[in-house]
Amino acid sequence: GATVDLFSIEESLKELGQLADTAGLLVVGSTHQKLDTPNPRTYIGSGKVAEIKSAVHALGVETVIFDDELSPGQLRNLEKSFGGDVRVCDRTALILDIFNQRAATHEASLQVALAQREYQLPRLTRMWTHLERQAGGKVKGMGEKQIEVDKRILRNQIGVLKKELESVRKHRKLYRNRRVSVPVPVVSLVGYTNAGKSTLLNQLTGAGVLAEDRLFATLDPTTRRVQMKNGNEFLLTDTVGFIQKLPTTLVAAFRATLEEISESSLVVHVVDISHPLAEQQIDAVNKVLSELDVSSIPKLMVWNKVDKVSDPQKLKLEAENEKDVVCVSALNGDGLQEFCNAVQEKLKDSMVWVEALFP
Ligand code: GDP
Known part of the structure; x- marks a missing residue:
């Protein structure tokens, strides 16, 4: 692709793979090409078209996803070139699929x-x-x-x-007022795609720290009812992840999928603290949060993937100096109990707030 932004082609393709995974597709491979300008007929060059065509037929691939937006003509020509029932789509169509599911x-x-x-x-x-x-x-x-x-x-x-x-x-x-009568506090997870939101969700309910209510899980795959050992419970819900390269045409749709968090009792911002762009990602999430109607909702930040950083001890000290930050490894379970305690602590605040508002 002819990507001319902050992100390298490799990074961008990696994100595209994660998005495909989120959409429920199985990724079997990726490839890229450097061209001065995209081919007007097929976006990629003819040699690359032939290479993909043979790989696609050898592997029985059903879908080829391009990282940049394709023109209608390019889409048509590519499908014609690949032949068979191979479906060609671009990043925008893939993201729309995910938003639609979520x-x-x-x-x-x-x-x-x-x-x-x-x-x-x-x-x-x-x-x-x-x-x-x-x-x-x-x-x-x-x-x-x-x-x-x-x-x-x-x-x-x-x-x-x-x-x-x-x-x-x-x-x-x-509309909102009709949905407020949830008897259990709702905790929303926000953060970049790949930050570890679903791993955290699964660990909390699977690792025995919290018990999962399976009946509820079948109603909505992105929400779990979680119960602490002391009997307190809350609903933990995953939101659609932030995307580095979000096509501008999809910004409104993305924000709309986040609207639901304005009804939650607590917003948990999950960060992949081992990511080289972690700071920029935090700023981008905070910027969007500040534009949503969530300023009065308590927030908690989770620095995830501490197992991947070079000096976890130093990071934990840094987190202690910050307000409302907990360090965890959603992967190996490190810090999950502390996370739950922090959630409890925060929810206590929000209960007081709710009572004060509706005496
Ligand atoms: P989501 O897009 O925010 O839901 O992210 P996922 O939960 O799907 O995680 C993205 C990737 O990061 C997966 O490959 C996870 O296994 C990995 N991951 C999540 N949490 C951790 C962690 O604490 N440590 C490490 N090393 N990897 C993690």
């Missing part, structure tokens, strides 16, 4: 549906030229008309979704 509120679903349709609109040609080919070119021209019809349908849907979003936003408070 949208937890009505507003988030609408915002993601809107982004999906806006993404589809210029890409409609693809479907119909396929059909024309299958019909041996006999219906030439019919596809054209159908594209126009479909575009009109999409534009209508976009209009309807925008209106609905507007009305949902106006009545947001109403």
Whole structure:
């Protein structure tokens, strides 16, 4: 790819792999190429197309994901070149898939549906030229008309979704109030993709520190009911992760998926403290948090992956000097009890706050 931003191609592809994993795909390999300018027809060069084609057929690959946004023409040409039923998609489509799976509120679903349709609109040609080919070119021209019809349908849907979003936003408070009656405090996990949120979620419920309520787990795979040894319990919920290279067209949809955290009792910010860009990632998360309606919600920061840093002792001392920071290794369980104690401590504060608000 012709990436010209902060992140190296390798780093960006690594993140793309993590996103594919989050979307439920099994990644079998990756490749990249340095070109001065992307090939206008196929994005990558013809030699690279041939190389991927043979690998794809040897391995039985179903999907090829490109790290940058492809033009509708490039998408079509690549699918044609790879042949078979190989599906080609780009980073934007993959992220939209994840957002769609994870949208937890009505507003988030609408915002993601809107982004999906806006993404589809210029890409409609693809479907119909396929059909024309299958019909041996006999219906030439019919596809054209159908594209126009479909575009009109999409534009209508976009209009309807925008209106609905507007009305949902106006009545947001109403929607919220209906959901406030949760008898158990809700703790939201936020942080970059790969920070270790789901590992933490699984460790807390699996390692015996906390007990998992399986009935509840089947209702929503990203929320667990966790019970402390002293009998106190809370709901721990994972949010869709931050992404280094988030296409600008998806910013609104991403924020909408985070809206739900404004209803939680505590926001836990998970950081991969071993990451070379940890500080920048923390700033980026804090910036988005400050723009959401969460300023009154208590926060706790988790420095995760302490097992990976060169001097864990020094890091722990640093954390002790910070306010509301705990060091953990979600992988080996180090610091999890301290984390739970800190959550308890924070929730105590929030209970006082809730009582004060609704005497
Ligand atoms: P999420 O995207 O925030 O949910 O991150 P995951 O929980 O999927 O973790 C991403 C990767 O980091 C996985 O390969 C985990 O095994 C790894 N990981 C998570 N926590 C730790 C940790 O404490 N130490 C180490 N060394 N690796 C970890």
